[in-house]
Amino acid sequence: MTSYLDTQTIVSRSAFAAQMVLAVLLLPLACGARQEKGKATSSNHDLSGVWKMPPEAYGHYDQSFGTTDLPMTPWAQGKFEAAKPSEGPKSVTIAQLNDPFYACYPPGVPRIYLHPFAMQIVQTPKEVIQLFEYDHLVRHIYIDGRSHPGDPDPTWMGNAIGHWKGATLVVDTIGFNDKSWIDRVGHPHSEKLHTIERFRRVNQSTIQMDLTLEDPMAYTKTIEKQFVFVLQPKWGILEHVCIDNAEFLEFNNREVQPAK
Amino acid sequence: MKCKRVILAAFSAGLLLMCGQLYAHHGGAEYDRSKSLSLKGTITDFRFINPHVLFQFETKNEKGEVEKWQGEVSNPLQLTRQGWNRHTFKSGDEVTFIGNPAKSGAKSLWIDRIILPNGQDAGQLHNRY
Numbered sequence: 001m002t003s004y005l006d007t008q009t010i011v012s013r014s015a016f017a018a019q020m021v022l023a024v025l026l027l028p029l030a031c032g033a034r035q036e037k038g039k040a041t042s043s044n045h046d047l048s049g050v051w052k053m054p055p056e057a058y059g060h061y062d063q064s065f066g067t068t069d070l071p072m073t074p075w076a077q078g079k080f081e082a083a084k085p086s087e088g089p090k091s092v093t094i095a096q097l098n099d100p101f102y103a104c105y106p107p108g109v110p111r112i113y114l115h116p117f118a119m120q121i122v123q124t125p126k127e128v129i130q131l132f133e134y135d136h137l138v139r140h141i142y143i144d145g146r147s148h149p150g151d152p153d154p155t156w157m158g159n160a161i162g163h164w165k166g167a168t169l170v171v172d173t174i175g176f177n178d179k180s181w182i183d184r185v186g187h188p189h190s191e192k193l194h195t196i197e198r199f200r201r202v203n204q205s206t207i208q209m210d211l212t213l214e215d216p217m218a219y220t221k222t223i224e225k226q227f228v229f230v231l232q233p234k235w236g237i238l239e240h241v242c243i244d245n246a247e248f249l250e251f252n253n254r255e256v257q258p259a260k
Numbered sequence: 261m262k263c264k265r266v267i268l269a270a271f272s273a274g275l276l277l278m279c280g281q282l283y284a285h286h287g288g289a290e291y292d293r294s295k296s297l298s299l300k301g302t303i304t305d306f307r308f309i310n311p312h313v314l315f316q317f318e319t320k321n322e323k324g325e326v327e328k329w330q331g332e333v334s335n336p337l338q339l340t341r342q343g344w345n346r347h348t349f350k351s352g353d354e355v356t357f358i359g360n361p362a363k364s365g366a367k368s369l370w371i372d373r374i375i376l377p378n379g380q381d382a383g384q385l386h387n388r389y
Contacts, residue, residue, distance in 0.1 A: 059386055086289070093289045117337060133337065238337045244310045251314050251330060255290055255368035 044167040047121045047128065047201055050237065051229040056114055062087040063114040063184035065225055076188050076218035083186030090186060094252050099186070100179055104242035106137055106156035108180035109173055109195050110211055113227055115184075120237050128162060128169060135242040141171050148174055154191050156180060171197040182213070190217035205231040291360040291370040299329060299369065303353045308346035311335050315349070315371065317357065331357055331369035333385040342383050355382070 057063060068088060072080060083090065084097045094102065101107050107115060117133035126144040141160040152159045152175030159175035176193045196212040207229040214222050301319035312332040321327050333339070339348075349355075356375040362368040374382035 091289045096289075116335075235341065238340060240335075240337055241310060247307060247309055248311055248314070248332075251312075251332065251368075252290070254330060255332075255362045255366050256364050257366050 044201060045164055045169075046123070047169060047199055047207060048123055049231050049233070050118050050120045050235045051207060052118060052232050052235075053113055053116055054227040054229060056227065057116045064088060065183055065187070065223070068185055068187075070187055070223060071219050071221040072187070073216075073218055073220055075190070079188035079218075080186055083181065083188070085181075085184060085186040088185030093256055094249075095256060099181065099184070101181070101184070104135065104245075105179065107134070108156055108176060108182070108189075109139075109158055109160075109197075110213065110225075110227075111180060111182055111184070112137065112139075112157070113209075117240060118232065118235055118237055119229070128171075131237055133237045133240050135240055141169075143169075148172070154178070158193070158195070167200055169199040171195075171199065173197070188218055189213075189215050192217045207231075290362055290364070290368075292363045293360050295361055296358065296372075297361050297369065298356060298358045300356045301329065301354070303349055303355065304328075304351055306346075306349040306351070306353075308336050308339075308344070308348070313339060313344070315357070317355075327367055329357075329367040329369060331359060331371040333371045333374075339383075339385075344383070 056066065064087065068080075070076075083099070084092045085099055086092070086094065086097050086102065101111070106112075112132055112134065113119075115134050119133065120131040122129045122131060126142065128141040128143055130139040130141065132139065137157065139157055139160060141162045143162045143164070145163075146161060148159055148161060154175055154177035156177060156179065158173040160171055160173040162169050162171040164170075173195045174193075176189065176191060178188070178190045178193075180189070181187055182189050182193075193213070193215045195214075198210040198212075200208050202208050209227045209229065211225045211227060212222055213219070213224070299317075299319045301317035303315060303317045305314075305316035307314040312334065313336050315331045315333075317329050317331070318326050319329055336344070354377055357369055357371050358373040358375065359369040359371040362370075371385060373385065376382055
């Protein structure tokens with residue numbers, strides 16, 4: 001004999017079934033969220049935005065580490081004495097200097113942080129990309145688990161890899177050439193330069209970066225410095241072309257000629 | 261133009277209240293930081309260019325003779341963020357330039373401040389934090 005369910009029962013069982021289906025569909029999301037929370041939330045891995053360079057990049061500080069008393073080796077001391085910088089106690093006129101920065105070569109790391117131009121950070125799953133306003137330099141920090149090449153060809157900005165340690169992005173860079181200075185007052189570095197930058201977004205508008213600089217050929221001790229970057233929500237990256245300076249050089253020639 | 265200058269002046273007033281002594285960052289060696297000149301002049305050229313924004317202007321010396329001078333301020337990106345552009349000044353504008361003269365004796369100035377005809381400051385001119 002056929003029996004029929006009453007309407008109330010049908011509705012009740014249908015609702016229950018729908019809830020079960022929904023639960024099954026949402027289960028992976030719920031599990032994923034729990035796993036994400038276990039690692040770290042995406043928000044404290046977010047360094048993205050346009051950032052103002054630290055105070056050391058501005059005129060008060062000679063765009064340096066704030067001292068000429070870095071622990072140089074004899075090799076570095078010789079290089080420093082041969083340097084003819086635009087800033088600091090040994091500064092010379094533009095026509096006299098031998099700072100590669102003035103020839104529009106890349107400033108390298110950490111000097112890229114010592115010039116008053118903006119920096120945009122863009123993140124992908126495999127890279128943290130720094131878009132520097134200064135001469136539109138781009139730096140790729142690979143966070144895909146790769147190691148440094150065994151014997152990287154030296155470059156101006158080096159070979160950078162990174163990984164997240166909690167809320168801190170740890171960036172390890174080697175493979176620099178020795179053609180740049182680490183600051184504007186003329187401190188040198190060798191191809192043995194090794195930098196570690198630890199970036200942490202301490203609040204919505206601030207990144208704190210702790211720099212460790214090692215170069216056994218140039219410095220007898222590790223150099224450490226902290227830089228602070230402030231978010232600039234209203235800034236975009238503007239165009240800066242270093243080599244577009246012919247008119248300025250002509251101006252500069254006039255300023256150093258004695259008055260007639 | 262007047263409205264823009266008022267805005268610039270208001271911005272600069274706040275900055276000057278916050279900031280201490282004006283410090284001119286540059287190569288440094290070309291200019292005598294121990295001297296300060298105030299030159300009232302007429303702009304003859306304004307170049308909003310890299311790496312430093314440039315002025316050419318005429319001013320009268322103590323004898324009443326017209327002298328041709330040049331001056332420089334900060335990089336254009338810094339100034340863009342303070343509302344400057346290539347139209348901020350033009351030939352014929354009369355302003356007062358205050359800055360450090362060239363060590364060579366050339367008629368060249370590292371400009372710290374530009375005072376507008378209404379007495380207000382044209383804004384923050386150099387790389388300051």
